[in-house]
Amino acid sequence: MPKSNSIYAGVEDVELCSEEFAKKEDNKDKLTKLRGEFIIPTKSDLANKRYGFRQSKDASNSLHGAQEDDGEESIYLCGNSLGLQPRRTKEYVNRYLDTWASKGVFGHFTDYEGGLPPWLHIDEAIKEQTAKIVGALPSEVVVMETLTANLHLLMTSFYRPTKDRWKIIIEGKAFPSDHYAALSQIAHHNLDPSALITIEPPSSSAPYLSNEHILSVISHHAPTTALVLLPGIQFYSGQFFDIELITRHCRALGITVGWDLAHAVGNVPLKLHDWNVDFAAWCNYKYMNGGPGVIGGAFVHERHSKVEEAPSSETDGAVDGVYKHAKTTELQYRPRLSGWWGSDKSSRFAMTNKFVPIPGASGFQLSNPSALDMTSVMASLDVFSMTTMDALRQRSVRLTAYLEARLLRYAGSEPPYTIITPSNPAERGAQLSVLLKPGLLDNVLHHLEKKSVVVDERKPDVLRIAPAPLYNSFHDVHRFIVVFHEACRKAIAAPDEAPQLSDGVPEAIATT
Ligand SMILES: Cc1ncc(COP(=O)(O)O)c(C=O)c1O
Structure with missing residues (x-):
């Protein structure tokens, strides 16, 4: 595999692959301190069959009700699936619980000293911070519902098929929920499923979709297309689409364009307002760290939400x-x-x-939002407000380049894998997807699990590895590479060794 042109390409192997180098990179980055805002599960936490925590060596990582533990942190590179818990979330949620317990319905209306905003206004309280993360006016965003529900709500508003324009264009490897949503919208209008047009990648081992390809499919179907729905970052390949370019192209052709930002929000800087995006939706449980299945978000450009x-x-x-x-x-x-x-x-x-x-976007809400969810999202947004998306992105570009450089240096032979995420930093976020040689995945996963490495898999051969810039460190990446390369060597040396399920360490997850 060729060495990349990244910032680390010129660093000698011995230096780059040393633990010292990773620690130095962490030490010189001011944002490394944000890791302290998060609870990093220890290896014992992951192995523990009871729910709850043990106590890490680091006193700041100890939690209420904790037991003794040697405190070694797991290697968690799975923020593309579920972000880790900010330390402050528990405190915020406790404040919410206390308010509910002690004030009942008044919690909706009253601004209690030292409390959180009244539940009635909590949606407004988190607009400004959300808007900064997606590059929007506060009035253009709303925290509501969940991602697929929001896609449906927005498509109901924005997909208005006519006899001339009725097609929806998505990508062929779209996240299944987006595929189902688009197809069911078509069915809802009593249209034929052929109204769904997919942009197919050259092959599954080469999932990259070039701008030329995307734009040409859109142009080809433009006269009959009502809507284009694409991901900001592709969940499988990690490709960061050129949202501005594609949006401009669609709008010039009179096509409405919406974006699924599940893997982009909190990961890369976005400028939804300036890019003239029509609508977008996202979840708050991946890079946003709001908690599993927590309330999502939506953007509606101001030109569409006037009353x-x-x-x-x-x-x-x-x-x-x-x-x-x-x-x-x-x-x-x-x-x-x-x-x-x-x-x-x-x-x-x-x-x-x-x-x-x-x-504005708030006019698209349906129900009163879960104050518990809002509280959790608020805790996470307060961590984001300790930095900016531009600063985070700078760190992320370096962190992912470092992961890439380390993946490309596989001592002694060609690596038994290829990276299928674009090598151009402008075309990817934090995640790198690694395509293993056929037959290796289960064995590699088995070894990773034993060492408490949390990444996720896409059968049959892909691992997705996501150093989240808010809490992952260069040292995490170093530790991961040591374990991963050892896992690859073991899997190659004993390909027939049936993987045993690990001692309580959860299987690497294949979730979202
Ligand atoms: C790209 C993408 N779209 C849609 C979804 C579905 O999200 P939800 O279950 O919150 O509707 C996911 C879930 O991870 C996703 O990754």
């Missing part, structure tokens, strides 16, 4: 895709599936049955 007075001469129904809701109000706004939480706050409790959407 205006309807000219009195207009009739009911859709006019240029904008709906005049004449029966209940003289307002016009984008059509949507509505719920009371999307309606104007001042009249929300008047129970008048008159839907007056909040201008």
Whole structure:
């Protein structure tokens, strides 16, 4: 495998592969300290069959109810699936629980000293920080629902097939939920499944989609296409799509474009407003560290979320895709599936049955959001606010380049794998996906598990390795490479050795 052109390409093997080098890289990076904001599971934590913690050597890592432990940290490179827990989350959630326990319904309305914002306003309290992470105006973002639900809600509003334009373009290797969502939207409009157009990669071992390829498929179908739905970062290959370029191309062709940012949010800087993205949705449990299945987020560009007075001469129904809701109000706004939480706050409790959407993304809300979820997301956002996405990205580019450089240096022979994530840092986020030679994956995973390495797998041959810039260190990457290369050698030396399930250490996960 060729050495990359990365910043580490010129460093001698002996130096680059030393533990000392990794420690020096950590020491010179100011953001390394953010790791202290997170709970890194220890090896014993992972192996422990009871739920809960043991106590690490590091006193700051000890937790309530902890038992003794030698404290060696696991090597957790799985933030692309589930981000680690910020230390402050427990405290925030406890504050929420205490407020609920001691104040009941008043927790909705009252701003208690030392407490969290009243639940009624908690969605607004986290808008500004969310907006910074995705590069939007605060009014353009909302924390609500979950990713697939938001994709549906947004497609209901933005996918308005006509007799001329009815197709949806997605990528062939889209995350299954996106595929199902797009296909079921098509079915919902009683259209034929052939309305779903997929952009296929050259092959599964070469999943890269070049801009030329993407743009040419879009151009080809443009006259009949209503919507393009793509991922900011592709979950399997780790490819970071050129959101600005593709959005510009779609908009020039009159096509609405939406983005699934599950793997991009909190990972790479985004400028959704400036890039003129029509809509986007994401989850808050990967690089955002909000907790498993926690409430997601959505972006609607301000040009789509205006609420205006309807000219009195207009009739009911859709006019240029904008709906005049004449029966209940003289307002016009984008059509949507509505719920009371999307309606104007001042009249929300008047129970008048008159839907007056909040201008901006908040007008797309349905239900009152889980305050527990919001609290957890708030804790995570408060960690993000200790830095900027640009600073995090600088660290991330170096961290991933270091992982790449170490993967490329496999002592003594050609490595038994290739990296399928683009080598251009501008075309990837934190994650590198590694395609192992056929037949190695199970054995390699077995060895990784035994050493408490947490990465995830995509059968039949891919490992996804994601150093999350908020909490992973160069030292984590060094420790991973030592174990991973040893695992590869063992798997090659004893290919038929049936992997035994490890002693309580969870199997490497194949989740999201
Ligand atoms: C790219 C992508 N899209 C959609 C989903 C589905 O997310 P959810 O289960 O939150 O709807 C995931 C889940 O990880 C994902 O990675």
